[in-house]
Amino acid sequence: MKKVIIGNHAVSWGARLARAEVISAYPITPQTQVVEELSEMCADGRLDARFLKVESEHSAMAACIGASATGARAFTATSSHGLALMHEMLHWAAGGRHPIVMANINRALGPGWNIWTDQTDSLSQRDTGWVQLYCETNQEVLDTTIMAFRLAETVDLPVMIVLDAFYLSHTAEPVDIPDQDAVDAFLPRRQARFKLDVSDPHAFGALVRPDSYMEMRLQLQEAMERTRDVFDRVEVEWQQRFGRRYGAVEAYRADDAELLLVTSGTITSTARFVVDRRRERNEAVGLVKVKMFRPFPVERLRALLGGARQVAVLDRNLSPGRGGIFSEETRAALYDLPEETRPAIHGYVVGLGGRDVTPTVLDEIIDRTRASAVPEREDVWVGVNP
Amino acid sequence: MPERRVSPVAVSQTSTLVTKTGSWKYIRPLYQDRVAPCNAGCPVGIDIEGYMSLLREGRWDEARDLLLLENPLPATTGRVCHHPCETSCNRRQFDEPVSIHAVERMLGDYALEHPPSLTRAAERSEEVGIVGSGPAGLACAYHLARLGYGVTVFDAAPEPGGMLRLGIPEYRLPRRLLDGEIERIRALGVSFQCGVRIGQDVPWRSFLGLFDAVFVSTGAHLGKDLGLQKENVAGVRAGLAFLKAVNRGERPELGRRVVVVGGGNTAIDCARTAMRLGAETVVLYRRTSAEMPAIPDEIEEAEREGVQLVFLAAPVAFHAEDGRLRAVECVRMRLGDADASGRRRPIPVPDDRFTIEVDTVLSAIGENADLAGLPPELAVQESGVAADALGTTSRAGVFAGGDVTNAARTVADALGAGKRAAVGIDRYLRRLSDDGPNGTGLPALRFGNGNISMARWRDADPVHRINALNELVEFDDLNTSHFRRVRRRRDDRLSLAESRGGFAEVNLGLDHEDAVSEALRCFNCGVCNHCDLCLIFCPDVAISRRANGGGYDIALEYCKGCGVCAEECPRGALTLTREGL
Numbered sequence: 001m002k003k004v005i006i007g008n009h010a011v012s013w014g015a016r017l018a019r020a021e022v023i024s025a026y027p028i029t030p031q032t033q034v035v036e037e038l039s040e041m042c043a044d045g046r047l048d049a050r051f052l053k054v055e056s057e058h059s060a061m062a063a064c065i066g067a068s069a070t071g072a073r074a075f076t077a078t079s080s081h082g083l084a085l086m087h088e089m090l091h092w093a094a095g096g097r098h099p100i101v102m103a104n105i106n107r108a109l110g111p112g113w114n115i116w117t118d119q120t121d122s123l124s125q126r127d128t129g130w131v132q133l134y135c136e137t138n139q140e141v142l143d144t145t146i147m148a149f150r151l152a153e154t155v156d157l158p159v160m161i162v163l164d165a166f167y168l169s170h171t172a173e174p175v176d177i178p179d180q181d182a183v184d185a186f187l188p189r190r191q192a193r194f195k196l197d198v199s200d201p202h203a204f205g206a207l208v209r210p211d212s213y214m215e216m217r218l219q220l221q222e223a224m225e226r227t228r229d230v231f232d233r234v235e236v237e238w239q240q241r242f243g244r245r246y247g248a249v250e251a252y253r254a255d256d257a258e259l260l261l262v263t264s265g266t267i268t269s270t271a272r273f274v275v276d277r278r279r280e281r282n283e284a285v286g287l288v289k290v291k292m293f294r295p296f297p298v299e300r301l302r303a304l305l306g307g308a309r310q311v312a313v314l315d316r317n318l319s320p321g322r323g324g325i326f327s328e329e330t331r332a333a334l335y336d337l338p339e340e341t342r343p344a345i346h347g348y349v350v351g352l353g354g355r356d357v358t359p360t361v362l363d364e365i366i367d368r369t370r371a372s373a374v375p376e377r378e379d380v381w382v383g384v385n386p
Numbered sequence: 387m388p389e390r391r392v393s394p395v396a397v398s399q400t401s402t403l404v405t406k407t408g409s410w411k412y413i414r415p416l417y418q419d420r421v422a423p424c425n426a427g428c429p430v431g432i433d434i435e436g437y438m439s440l441l442r443e444g445r446w447d448e449a450r451d452l453l454l455l456e457n458p459l460p461a462t463t464g465r466v467c468h469h470p471c472e473t474s475c476n477r478r479q480f481d482e483p484v485s486i487h488a489v490e491r492m493l494g495d496y497a498l499e500h501p502p503s504l505t506r507a508a509e510r511s512e513e514v515g516i517v518g519s520g521p522a523g524l525a526c527a528y529h530l531a532r533l534g535y536g537v538t539v540f541d542a543a544p545e546p547g548g549m550l551r552l553g554i555p556e557y558r559l560p561r562r563l564l565d566g567e568i569e570r571i572r573a574l575g576v577s578f579q580c581g582v583r584i585g586q587d588v589p590w591r592s593f594l595g596l597f598d599a600v601f602v603s604t605g606a607h608l609g610k611d612l613g614l615q616k617e618n619v620a621g622v623r624a625g626l627a628f629l630k631a632v633n634r635g636e637r638p639e640l641g642r643r644v645v646v647v648g649g650g651n652t653a654i655d656c657a658r659t660a661m662r663l664g665a666e667t668v669v670l671y672r673r674t675s676a677e678m679p680a681i682p683d684e685i686e687e688a689e690r691e692g693v694q695l696v697f698l699a700a701p702v703a704f705h706a707e708d709g710r711l712r713a714v715e716c717v718r719m720r721l722g723d724a725d726a727s728g729r730r731r732p733i734p735v736p737d738d739r740f741t742i743e744v745d746t747v748l749s750a751i752g753e754n755a756d757l758a759g760l761p762p763e764l765a766v767q768e769s770g771v772a773a774d775a776l777g778t779t780s781r782a783g784v785f786a787g788g789d790v791t792n793a794a795r796t797v798a799d800a801l802g803a804g805k806r807a808a809v810g811i812d813r814y815l816r817r818l819s820d821d822g823p824n825g826t827g828l829p830a831l832r833f834g835n836g837n838i839s840m841a842r843w844r845d846a847d848p849v850h851r852i853n854a855l856n857e858l859v860e861f862d863d864l865n866t867s868h869f870r871r872v873r874r875r876r877d878d879r880l881s882l883a884e885s886r887g888g889f890a891e892v893n894l895g896l897d898h899e900d901a902v903s904e905a906l907r908c909f910n911c912g913v914c915n916h917c918d919l920c921l922i923f924c925p926d927v928a929i930s931r932r933a934n935g936g937g938y939d940i941a942l943e944y945c946k947g948c949g950v951c952a953e954e955c956p957r958g959a960l961t962l963t964r965e966g967l
Binding site: 095096097156194201202203204205206207208212215216219220223 | 392393394395396397398399400401402403
């Protein structure tokens with residue numbers, strides 16, 4: 001069934017088709033419609049889930065953790081300051097190996113107060129142990145939401161799906177909504193590996209001494225490493241059933257490209273358009289879209305970017321005092337390549353706080369990159385008023 | 387892969403029961419029932435919250451029995467009481483007060499349709515004589531009978547009921563209901579001797595010798611004079627005497643225009659009755675509607691029926707022709723400073739006068755007790771018999787209550803005084819100390835600062851109360867986020883045409899379903915009704931249900947003293963105290 005829906009409702013549909021059992025959320029612009037729609041689905045019986053209104057995002061995640069500890073499939077959604085308020089609980093979810101799925105709508109952090117898109121909120125949570133999957137279209141949002149549960153419950157890690165404020169959250173696109181039966185076959189009921197059991201009472205989250213903590217962290221790291229392969233397998237099965245896949249990393253017209261753009265989120269769509277135009281002029285420009293940020297797809301990026309002469313990484317985010325986070329991660333991932341295949345990494349900070357990243361901006365980035373064999377500086381800010 | 391020794395997640399070796407987190411707390415919850423403001427606000431001393439709670443659980447017979455434990459005349463009070471319980475109802479500050487009177491009325495009617503078998507305590511040999519069969523006398527007789535005493539009630543009127551029968555119009559209180567409620571008292575073994583005026587037909591001295599104790603509740607029947615010239619001209623009548631005549635079945639000739647002077651219930655009763663006899667009726671009151679002591683619903687009904695209310699006016703002269711009243715001359719008033727009653731004093735505006743043509747004036751500015759007809763050597767204070775809270779007078783063995791004392795003159799206050807006097811007489815006859823049979827003093831018998839509870843006096847509260855604390859629950863003690871706003875049901879009323887055309891009951895109360903809905907609106911202030919919210923919210927799972935629905939146990943060895951249970955309790959049955967206090 002095709003429906004024209006906004007990105008936020010694509011999330012709601014995904015959580016509904018995944019048969020989330022507990023939804024606990026606190027509203028925040030631009031996430032509100034996600035949980036608004038879910039609350040209506042719960043109220044009118046389309047979704048048989050317990051909907052918990054809570055007093056804060058911290059509590060929303062705490063409730064998801066509690067629900068997950070009983071073996072339930074838990075879901076929430078948030079954005080920006082709400083995600084920041086969850087921070088402590090994000091560690092609890094990952095350290096407790098709770099396969100919770102959360103949608104985060106990328107929104108800038110204040111002050112200055114700003115409700116528009118910016119990836120700094122989710123990227124600030126990169127060390128919490130959550131898998132992070134960035135989306136480009138509403139179809140990808142819906143598909144990723146459902147796949148995220150399968151992935152999370154396979155590796156026992158929480159998964160954050162990430163989408164741009166307004167460009168996706170509030171923009172309607174045609175979305176193919178899978179049949180419930182087909183989704184049920186893809187995603188059976190959760191079989192919890194660890195859960196509270198009143199007939200064998202134990203508590204989760206007790207003190208762990210130095211003699212065990214590292215081993216537990218190692219297992220978390222190993223689970224993250226496993227996630228790359230598991231995600232591929234999940235996507236392959238999704239493709240078999242529904243005919244679509246996205247890839248942890250997607251190469252677009254990247255073959256024999258001398259310059260590769262590295263993008264994430266909705267900037268990718270604009271970049272596809274610009275790349276097409278450059279290719280029409282026989283310019284060797286291609287695109288690599290990074291969907292999976294955690295675990296970082298190091299090997300995949302080395303394979304795709306190694307051999308290109310130049311790489312331009314676009315960051316709609318900022319780690320103040322360092323620069324764009326994707327470019328920083330990409331540089332680190334490629335550092336171990338032999339010098340002859342290691343491309344020059346040009347970092348560009350663009351579109352913070354929802355500023356438009358237009359084809360003109362991307363053309364400027366391509367031209368400036370090609371004009372200098374070595375990066376002008378680690379991060380060039382483009383589209384900044386004097 | 388080698389088998390891992392360490393679990394991927396932090397799991398305890400055993401359950402958390404070994405961790406006695408209770409040692410962390412510095413505050414602890416107190417699971418104690420407290421007093422609902424309706425109970426404290428009821429002059430009768432009815433456990434209103436208790437019967438609402440029983441009705442919530444569908445326990446009709448127990449609700450009826452609990453009501454009858456404290457109030458012998460619920461079908462009557464459900465109709466004629468000014469229901470101060472609703473004024474004190476905490477729900478007033480949330481949306482609208484619970485329609486307590488309508489629930490009481492339904493339960494009172496239920497008690498007449500489904501009579502309980504009322505019990506008497508162990509029989510006692512003492513005999514008590516009660517003079518006056520109004521609400522105070524009936525209440526005293528009823529409670530004493532249930533306490534096991536022999537009781538005889540005397541009344542000068544041909545039938546018992548006092549002001550309920552003589553003064554209150556039939557359209558407010560159908561007599562078959564009053565008869566039914568008095569019959570229930572008779573069935574308890576109380577004897578009635580009507581048509582006998584003690585002090586006249588039987589001398590007080592010999593009367594007092596017949597009984598071990600006597601309760602004087604002769605009421606207040608002497609209408610106050612207006613203090614104007616020509617007050618005895620034909621056409622000027624005492625309002626109460628007029629009501630009594632109509633209630634006897636007479637239909638006095640009033641003429642076309644009637645002016646009622648006064649602002650109390652007698653005045654409104656006179657006006658509505660005169661209107662039913664075909665007169666155009668005006669009520670003249672010297673203050674404003676805000677100071678009017680009559681029950682607001684009655685005032686509203688009077689206006690609806692066409693009674694005209696004239697405020698800030700008082701009669702100053704009657705004009706007669708041929709010995710017959712023709713007009714009443716009035717002076718305009720204004721309000722000055724507050725007087726002793728707390729109401730603003732009316733002051734005449736000297737030259738602002740007007741005249742109303744009138745055929746009959748009914749004066750209803752209050753009644754006095756007939757102090758001349760009292761037993762000898764009985765101390766009098768102000769305009770009534772001097773009596774303490776339990777009705778004790780200056781004469782040993784003689785008790786008094788109701789309108790003959792200086793109490794507030796309402797049916798509810800009279801019923802409450804009769805109950806207190808029954809306790810006073812019981813205590814006197816059993817020669818008990820002030821502490822009472824269950825070791826508690828008078829304050830402990832009261833609902834908060836309200837009237838005393840017969841259940842507590844008899845130490846036989848049928849309602850399960852958890853460590854009851856005699857402390858009032860105020861609105862701020864409630865967590866109203868757990869309540870929904872629900873409109874108060876309005877009483878059904880007879881159509882205007884039917885109301886004005888006769889003496890059929892005007893207020894029809896609520897139908898069964900709506901009355902139950904009103905009972906469900908009750909917050910059960912201060913009293914645990916097993917809503918489970920404390921148990922649901924306790925983050926330490928330290929609260930558990932007791933077997934047999936007897937409330938909750940709090941495992942203090944695990945309670946961390948977070949206070950969430952007390953915060954979430956919607957009705958103030960959980961409070962916090964500092965640890966060690």
